[in-house]
Amino acid sequence: MDTLHIAQQARPLPDGFLDALAARFGERCSTAQAVREHHGRDESPYPVMPPDAVVYARDVDEVAWVARHCHDHGIALIPYGAGSSLEGHLLAVQGGVCLDLSGMDRIVAVHAEDFTATVQAGVTRKQLNEALRDTGLFFPIDPGADASLGGMAATRASGTNAVRYGTMRENVMSLKVVTADGRVIETASRARKSSAGYDLTRLFVGSEGTLGIIVEVTVRLYPQPEAVSAAICNFPDLDAAVQSVIEVIQMGVPVARIEFMDAHAVRATNRYSHLSLRESPLLLFEFHGSPASVREQAESVQAIAREHGGQDFQWADRPEDRSRLWTARHNAYFAGLQLRPGCRSSTTDVCVPISRLAECVGETARELDQASFPYTIVGHVGDGNFHVLMLLDPDDPDEWAESERLNQRLVARAIAMQGTCTGEHGVGLHKQAFMRAEHGQDALDVMAALKAALDPRNVLNPGKILPPAA
Amino acid sequence: MDTLHIAQQARPLPDGFLDALAARFGERCSTAQAVREHHGRDESPYPVMPPDAVVYARDVDEVAWVARHCHDHGIALIPYGAGSSLEGHLLAVQGGVCLDLSGMDRIVAVHAEDFTATVQAGVTRKQLNEALRDTGLFFPIDPGADASLGGMAATRASGTNAVRYGTMRENVMSLKVVTADGRVIETASRARKSSAGYDLTRLFVGSEGTLGIIVEVTVRLYPQPEAVSAAICNFPDLDAAVQSVIEVIQMGVPVARIEFMDAHAVRATNRYSHLSLRESPLLLFEFHGSPASVREQAESVQAIAREHGGQDFQWADRPEDRSRLWTARHNAYFAGLQLRPGCRSSTTDVCVPISRLAECVGETARELDQASFPYTIVGHVGDGNFHVLMLLDPDDPDEWAESERLNQRLVARAIAMQGTCTGEHGVGLHKQAFMRAEHGQDALDVMAALKAALDPRNVLNPGKILPPAA
Incomplete structure (x- = not known):
């Protein structure tokens, strides 16, 4: 079970740091244990790792203020949407401030004639589709959970409709982002295509809160099919x-x-x-x-x-x-969890070229059939993407170690087939160990250079995506 | 005509720099004036600005060698594909080495069952489609010119089919890139989707040779329609x-x-x-x-x-x-050019949300009707993207100044309509002046930070995309 145990290494808070937050946000800044613990976990198998404080932001100015405050003091800052991520994205491995954006839930604009909607980061996909009901349009990306659009952009989410409509990569047109030091940028215009400079939109999509804080998302919409x-x-x-x-x-x-x-x-x-x-x-x-x-x-x-x-x-x-x-x-x-009452789950996802899918799923199932615990496989197989849910005895370290070994073998198999260690769940903590095998050290160094350029003090969701230096 | 006159500021070449190139590449390194002039221009209205030398690369190792050589000596390096760019992308504003990749024209792999092809950067779109003829598949992106796939990726090209099939942004799955200091990275696997870290593919697509040298491109293919x-x-x-x-x-x-x-x-x-x-x-x-x-x-x-x-x-x-x-x-x-024998052209493109297209095209045409020279408007209007071709007397500075004013007004109009200063031609030199109005200074600073992170000595196609500091 060791791979799932990471020690929290919280940075010491300077004197007055929390007082300043409390003075600025009043009741919307909480250090209550229950609130911190609720924000110090996601749907991953990791134990809770709470932040030092939780701040509920209401608008972009507040997000920028918190970013500057954390940046000035070198304190970790973790953006939080719906809490539905799966790989440990939200754990406060270095303590700090969790910035809950769920209250930023305003539909900013629907341009039905252009097939675009702009929403605040806390708007969920169901809320958006509810708001679109009378327009004849819909937003197709559907990762299962009623995730926030900000979180979906941050993890490059996809789901059941991606085979036809693409993922967040293809469907985010533009973002409003607060940088590590509290500047506010727009990553693109509302034009359907552009060749005007570096693709900042795609840089922040999938960056898991490590390069900037997504506060507004402009997405593509589609006509409801006849x-x-x-x-x-x-x-x-x-x-x-x-x-x-x-x-x-x-x-x-x-x-x-x-x-x-x-x-x-x-x-x-x-x-x-x-x-x-x-x-x-x-x-x-x-x-x-x-x-x-x-x-x-x-x-x-x-x-x-x-x-x-x-x-x-x-x-x-x-x-x-x-x-x-x-x-x-x-x-x-949730149905899978009921197969073994009292269990906890470890879930994983990989994606391979479609020509290797049968081989990859088949070998995986044959290995899992030998495991000492139950499992299920489901998948968005039109994209070559599938998930394994392993149902584990929370108190049996051998089962957890076995599940980690099987996960490692699955990911190695997918990478050997020119696939990826995660099709849609993201890296968080749990897939970091595979980043080197998938990308190679030189590409990881490029990613690290981007991180250092945009977040030189390493305050934005530190300890995620990039593995520690070899 | 002043906006089109930029003085070349070539960096002094250190002793032995050219000798080392000549020793490594023999006849595939040229300093002949005709060769340098041919490589010091594109289809833009700018006067020729030749590099100091042209090197014809045959493989990735050679590209990496040239990159290291230029990087070590702080000399500019400009990747060159088919020479069909339109906004001054290829001009050697700081002299240096033009790296001609047209000889890297090998189809590396066609995975018909996965709808992907991997080609060297010098392969042109027609060559690729010729090679695909018997597979029942095709590559749809069609910018008109028979551009190289490397160049199309570098400018985020699109064209007539984009309304259905997307642009290079959507259709490049992965790149092999040589970094400024000569390392070789792959930006992604061949999986159709991935959430495994920063989107390096989309970072290099549209970077116009300023962040890395694209040497191999893996693209999506589509079934030939029934x-x-x-x-x-x-x-x-x-x-x-x-x-x-x-x-x-x-x-x-x-x-x-x-x-x-x-x-x-x-x-x-x-x-x-x-x-x-x-x-x-x-x-x-x-x-x-x-x-x-x-x-x-x-x-x-x-x-x-x-x-x-x-x-x-x-x-x-x-x-x-x-x-x-x-x-x-x-x-x-070419037909447009014949409307005025002996003319030269200045061409421009913008892209706006579709709801503003009629207004944008209409106002533009009304202004152009008052101009002292002929023009044509064509466009990939399904994307909200259109081009203006202005046919100018090469010897009449008033006409050139007028065309620049009209271009500036067109771009300002597009940006005011939440559009972009270029839908598909790219920034090069000619659209730099509009980058600040479109993106804002803070977003430009983020782009500059990315450039500094990946090319700290500013050797890769220097002086392009990003405007000089305000």
């Missing part, structure tokens, strides 16, 4: 399901979602969501488009599935049926 | 054409290309390409998809065009007809 249809298809085995995915992608069928669940995940979902899905590997599809295009896509996909022994499609055409299906898919994480 | 259809539609006036574009985009019709030509451009094209198009503002469309989807798209677009007084579509269904049409469109630049 027709939507969803279906489930069961397969005799994992390989048949994954091979079908590969062929669908290689045929260029523009599916909106193509999700994989292994038999364990289906079983867990049946129990948790009171469904009666056949408990063999399955794919969930969703098709968006005109009625004719949706029909055409569905026909192409059914033909491919049949060739691989797929059962007949079970359709979910009514919105409420689709909603039930996707809720069940999104609850696969 | 059905393709193209059509021309004339409109009574500019506004009707542009309003139609806006509605097509807002309807979410997935057109592959939607190009605008004003009446002047049509007239020039008729003469140059021996066509008999009606000489009023027109739109060129191309539709990609299944036969049913192409039909559906075409019907939606025709309905919109009719509402705005569009004439009947003239279809180009045979590949040779489409090819003639797009060749004519791509030759619009």
